[in-house]
Amino acid sequence: MKLIPSPRHIPMLATAVVLVGAFSLGSALYPNFASWGVIRNLLVDNAFLGIAAIGATFVIISGGIDLSVGSVMAFTSILIASLIEQHGVHPIPASGLALILGAAFGLGQGALIQAFRLPPFLITLAGMFLARGLAFAIHPQSLGIRDPFIATTINESLTFSLPLGPRGIQIPLTVDLFIAAAIVAWLVLTGMRFGRAVHAIGDDEHAANLMGLPVARTRIAVYGISGFMSAFAGVVFALYQQSGDPASCKGMELDAIAAVVIGGTLLRGGVGSVIGTVMGVMVFGLIQTMIAFQGDLSSWWTRIVVGVLVLTFLVLQRGVEWVGRRRN
Amino acid sequence: MSTRSGSSSASSLRRLALPMAALLLLLLFNFLFTPGFFAVEVRDGRLYGTLIDILNHGSKIGIVAIGMTLVIATGGVDLSVGAVAAIAGAAAAHLIVSGSSPPVAIASGLILGVLAGAWNGILVTMLRLQPIVATLILMVAGRGIAQLITNGLIITYDSPTLTFIGNGSLGGLPFPVMMLAVVLAITAILARRTAIGLFVECVGDNAAAARMSGVPDRAVKLLAYASCGLCAGLAGLIECSYIRAADANNAGMLLELDAILAVVLGGTALTGGRFSLIGSVLGAMLIQILTKTLYMQNVSADIAPAPKALVVLVVCLLHSPALRQRLANLVSRRAGA
Numbered sequence: 009m010k011l012i013p014s015p016r017h018i019p020m021l022a023t024a025v026v027l028v029g030a031f032s033l034g035s036a037l038y039p040n041f042a043s044w045g046v047i048r049n050l051l052v053d054n055a056f057l058g059i060a061a062i063g064a065t066f067v068i069i070s071g072g073i074d075l076s077v078g079s080v081m082a083f084t085s086i087l088i089a090s091l092i093e094q095h096g097v098h099p100i101p102a103s104g105l106a107l108i109l110g111a112a113f114g115l116g117q118g119a120l121i122q123a124f125r126l127p128p129f130l131i132t133l134a135g136m137f138l139a140r141g142l143a144f145a146i147h148p149q150s151l152g153i154r155d156p157f158i159a160t161t162i163n164e165s166l167t168f169s170l171p172l173g174p175r176g177i178q179i180p181l182t183v184d185l186f187i188a189a190a191i192v193a194w195l196v197l198t199g200m201r202f203g204r205a206v207h208a209i210g211d212d213e214h215a216a217n218l219m220g221l222p223v224a225r226t227r228i229a230v231y232g233i234s235g236f237m238s239a240f241a242g243v244v245f246a247l248y249q250q251s252g253d254p255a256s257c258k259g260m261e262l263d264a265i266a267a268v269v270i271g272g273t274l275l276r277g278g279v280g281s282v283i284g285t286v287m288g289v290m291v292f293g294l295i296q297t298m299i300a301f302q303g304d305l306s307s308w309w310t311r312i313v314v315g316v317l318v319l320t321f322l323v324l325q326r327g328v329e330w331v332g333r334r335r336n
Numbered sequence: 337m338s339t340r341s342g343s344s345s346a347s348s349l350r351r352l353a354l355p356m357a358a359l360l361l362l363l364l365f366n367f368l369f370t371p372g373f374f375a376v377e378v379r380d381g382r383l384y385g386t387l388i389d390i391l392n393h394g395s396k397i398g399i400v401a402i403g404m405t406l407v408i409a410t411g412g413v414d415l416s417v418g419a420v421a422a423i424a425g426a427a428a429a430h431l432i433v434s435g436s437s438p439p440v441a442i443a444s445g446l447i448l449g450v451l452a453g454a455w456n457g458i459l460v461t462m463l464r465l466q467p468i469v470a471t472l473i474l475m476v477a478g479r480g481i482a483q484l485i486t487n488g489l490i491i492t493y494d495s496p497t498l499t500f501i502g503n504g505s506l507g508g509l510p511f512p513v514m515m516l517a518v519v520l521a522i523t524a525i526l527a528r529r530t531a532i533g534l535f536v537e538c539v540g541d542n543a544a545a546a547r548m549s550g551v552p553d554r555a556v557k558l559l560a561y562a563s564c565g566l567c568a569g570l571a572g573l574i575e576c577s578y579i580r581a582a583d584a585n586n587a588g589m590l591l592e593l594d595a596i597l598a599v600v601l602g603g604t605a606l607t608g609g610r611f612s613l614i615g616s617v618l619g620a621m622l623i624q625i626l627t628k629t630l631y632m633q634n635v636s637a638d639i640a641p642a643p644k645a646l647v648v649l650v651v652c653l654l655h656s657p658a659l660r661q662r663l664a665n666l667v668s669r670r671a672g673a
Contacts (some may be wrong), residue, residue: 214436315478
């Protein structure tokens with residue numbers, strides 16, 4: 009009897025099946041696909057998307073949405089690039105300031121949403137405009153970061169080798185940050201009282217209120233976390249690119265939401281997991297990798313395939329809810 | 337009956353007061369600080385000037401805002417209008433270049449718009465997906481589809497008919513202004529002289545109650561999304577006509593934002609129900625004047641979204657019942673003490 013999964017876990021199991029299926033398909037179709045190198049690139053190229061998607065997971069479980077993710081990432085990347093290159097600030101305080109600003113930005117959005125009962129998508133849409141404009145106000149073009157601390161210390165010395173494959177693989181710090189963020193977020197969402205409150209608000213805000221949960225504080229905090237994670241993703245993006253760019257990360261919020269949905273988190277709120285999101289990000293990356301391996305397919309197919317996958321998972325979620333209701 | 341219509345026109349006037357005031361304020365600002373803002377000249381039987389330019393580009397936003405108003409009034413939202421505009425423009429330009437006649441190309445663009453809107457409507461009504469999510473799918477995939485049509489290239493075409501849509505003029509005014517007038521007139525007649533408008537408001541107020549009272553709520557929603565798709569398709573044609581080319585990557589960029597903001601500025605509540613078509617058109621013009629003012633004050637096109645966002649936040653707060661409640665409480669407490 010225990011072998012039959014509860015309906016709410018079916019979407020996440022489906023994500024795991026899609027992940028394994030996509031990797032197997034890629035390995036069967038293309039030589040050299042099933043290699044440690046491909047897995048390493050999957051992690052390195054999607055670390056910043058993964059961190060942003062983890063932030064989006066909190067918001068979506070709470071029943072909200074955050075459209076400002078990509079703009080906050082771009083703002084952060086150009087802010088730290090400008091602080092380091094134009095104002096001679098050390099990268100660590102520069103990043104710290106960016107993270108504080110990101111969290112404050114998110115908290116501000118959450119406060120407006122909570123205090124004035126405004127729709128989250130509208131407020132975060134305005135936030136998206138605001139952060140993008142501010143990013144361009146800092147510096148109108150992309151700015152390379154040549155600071156030795158980032159180029160040498162972080163991106164070279166803190167990269168470690170894993171003895172996998174014939175030549176071993178190099179794991180940069182950005183991947184460690186992604187994995188660390190995922191573990192912390194998982195612990196917060198599953199083990200802490202705050203995490204249970206986030207689920208409860210997404211499931212039924214009224215009931216959460218009646219249970220005496222701090223609804224207002226939790227909702228504002230959730231957007232603060234999303235803002236912080238967006239800024240964190242922006243820092244990782246700047247490390248990865250070794251530059252800041254006010255025009256970068258356009259549409260990253262959609263990629264993050266898509267990854268969260270593919271990861272089995274219900275968009276109506278209440279159900280979701282960080283593990284699912286990490287798998288969703290990997291599925292997203294695998295689609296891009298497979299289209300690159302195919303060679304003759306244009307990269308726009310990524311958007312179409314992701315759109316179809318999101319639709320499939322949404323239909324699956326509907327089906328699961330329907331089955332759940334019939335059981336009751 | 338007369339009291340009802342009397343009170344409703346009074347309340348709609350009240351809702352229009354805010355965008356009107358903002359509009360006048362912006363015009364006053366430009367009158368004082370932007371030299372030549374109100375200069376209009378006639379060349380070749382056609383009006384030229386900053387204001388005419390605003391009317392022209394504001395019409396594109398206004399057309400989308402009218403479709404968006406219907407969708408928002410049913411309690412939904414359509415995030416895919418920018419991507420749908422890109423698809424329509426790409427398809428029309430592609431057909432022209434491959435030798436189709438302009439009417440066929442234009443009709444195909446519009447039909448694709450309707451189909452895209454109907455697809456959104458089906459996801460919302462049949463699969464019962466949240467509108468934000470349902471239209472997000474086409475927002476993500478739509479631009480990919482447009483890229484596939486243009487093969488990732490910018491398609492330039494040579495067709496006087498298609499070029500006329502965005503650049504021609506009729507009675508001295510730019511052709512898009514005429515199209516906006518026609519779209520507004522048709523929608524207003526359908527919405528106010530038939531039961532459709534009432535149905536839309538019922539569904540937006542309370543879909544379950546509307547269904548109980550025999551309103552075909554799914555058909556109404558489907559119609560709203562299809563209309564919105566049609567408007568987005570038309571805007572896509574205008575945009576690809578402006579630049580005499582289809583650019584799948586940039587066409588309709590941020591159009592969904594401008595359209596939603598226009599509707600909100602125009603006083604239609606995002607929660608659905610009562611809507612104002614005139615308000616949305618005013619909102620569209622307001623956004624275009626704001627954009628133009630920023631450009632003329634030498635704010636770069638990249639930074640311009642930031643002040644726009646602040647305006648939106650202020651208007652949303654002013655529209656928010658929660659804020660009004662708080663202010664009312666504050667006033668009554670003062671009065672009590």
